[in-house]
Amino acid sequence: MRESRPDTVLIEPAPSLWERVICIGLIAMLTGALIGPVFAPLQEETPVLRLVWLPAYAAIFGMAAYRIDRMWRAWPAMLAMLSVVGLAFASKYWSIDYETTSRRVLALAISGVFALYLGAVFRGPHLPRLLMHAALVMAVGSLAMVFAFPSIGVHQADNAGLWRGLWYEKNQMGAVMVIGATAAAACLASPDPRRLLPALTLGLASMLVLATQSKTSLLCLIVGLGLVGGFCSLKRGGAAFSVVAIWVAVVVAGLGIWTWETHSVAVLEALGKDPSLTGRTEIWDSLMRKVADRPWTGYGYGAFWGRVGESVPADWVRKETGWTVPSAHNGWIDLLVQLGWPGAVLVGVLMAATALIAVLRSMGSGVREGWWGLGFLAAFFVLSLSESILVQHQSLPWVLFLAVLTRAVLPSPAPVAVPLVEKRRGAYQTGSRIAAQYPHGPVRSRTVVSR
Incomplete structure (x- = not known):
């Protein structure tokens, strides 16, 4: 069934079909869909997996060169991206694994180029629509794996029976x-x-989130959809509704923070989670002790989590926690062990600035994109508290964050901003009247007598 074409012309024309197709393929690769489980079933970097990315890198550089006229306008975002890449590059000089840091910094830089391309070329509603199409393709592929190839699409050992689709694991x-x-x-x-x-995509994607039984993903889904729906309701509900809704949101947020601070254990038990967050708190405590050894430099970008026997600090954490820890399960702590406090502060400033600009522009570009940027930023922040997604090479969440940053600093393509709350006219209120239009006004129209 084909969709009807829009009746109105969008702010900017959509990129060409071949660009959209290539971008959907690159987005799928950045998620690790199917490629990782096939070429690296043990979740380790392999020479074959690196070769698979070479055509993707060539496509990224080709599209960036093709759209260089748009990308150069996003120079503030480019400087922000280069500051992060530059810090990661400098960390190789004190890294505990020089070769790994050098290789992953290169991948991080190329991912940043793709992020700038997405943000500069897919303006307005075109980027969320691209992501929607990519998610629909991957959702259908995940269903195929679940029912046709359950050995791949369904967890067999740990988390047995839970769906994981095209990926390594359900999260x-x-x-x-x-x-x-x-x-x-x-x-x-x-x-x-x-x-x-x-x-269709909203229903299918939400169903797959529920099928994973991931509490973190469910919370991110609620936050992302709630923020998009909230801004949409504010725009359509009128001024009185907006005031009440904002007041209720502030009160609910305050109650939520108070409840978490005073009854966090009870909240976690009600959600079916143990107070240690499945052992995460033990990992965080152990990692913060290692951060204290190198607070300003970290251990080098991408170098901390080596394989067993290859990274002394990681082996120390694994021995202390009693299991083979693959990551920090927290983006900020993982950033601390890699780049130290300078890296964490830099990313925090970029995230706060991006969110602030997105809120300030919610009356214009936010309306045109359906407030996707704000919804994604909220979900991205929540996810970063439980998963290592910050400054990750070949990672879709980090690429999309840089794309949101790029879109935030670019000038709006439309000169007129759309108000967040529609101004309604009263029931008996009429339009303005000009006195010169009436015969008894101060300026009378000249009467022409025909002969």
């Missing part, structure tokens, strides 16, 4: 489907009248 599928669902919701909230595929 990865949950994060990708959250991105897709948020993008689909933004498409529904945008002025674009096409509704069929966004509604």
Whole structure:
């Protein structure tokens, strides 16, 4: 079934079809869909997996060169990206694994180029629509794996019976489907009248999030959809509704923070989670002790989590926690062990600045994109508290964050901002009257007498 074309012309024309197809393929690769489980079933870097990325890198550079006229306008985002890459590059001089840091910094830089391309070329509603299409393709592929190849699509040992689709484990599928669902919701909230595929993607992606039984993914889904839906309601509900809704949101947020601070154990038990967050708190305590040894430099970008026997500090953490820890399960702590406090502060400033600009521009570009940027940023921040997604090479969440940053610093393509709350006219209020239009006004129209 084909979607009807929009009746109105969008702010900027959509990129060409071949660009969209290539970008969907690159987005799927950044999620690790199927490629990782096939070429690296043990979740380790292999020479074959590196070769698979070479055509992708060539495509990124080719598209960037093709759209260089748009990308150079995003020079503030380019400087921000280069500051992060530069710090990661400098860390190789004190890294505990010089070769790994050098290799992953290169991948981080190329991923940053792709992020700048997405943010500069896919303006307005085009980026969330691209993500919606990519998520729909991967959702259908995940269903095929679950029912046709359950040995790949369903967990067999740990978390047996839970769906993981095209990925290594369920949390990865949950994060990708959250991105897709948020993008689909933004498409529904945008002025674009096409509704069929966004509604289908939203339902399918949300169902797959539930199938993972990932509490973190479910929370990110609620936050992302809630923020998009909240801004959409503010725009359509009128001034009185907006005031009440904002007041209720502030009160609920305050109660939530108070409840967490005073009854966090009870909240976690109600959600079916143990107070240690499945051993995460033990990992965090152990890692913070290692951070204290190198607070200003870290251990080098991408160098801390080596294989067993290859990284002394990682082996120390694994021995202390009693299991083979693959990552910090927290983006900020993982950033601390790699780049130290300078890296964490830099990323925090970039994230706060991006969120602030997105809020300030919510009356203009936010309306056109269905507030996708704000919804993604909220889900991205929540996910960073439980998963290592910050400054990751070949990672879709980090690429999309840089894309949101790029879109935030670019000038708006439309000179007129759309108000967040529509101004309603009273029941008996009429338009303005000009005195010169009436015969008894101060300026009378000249009467012409025909002869």
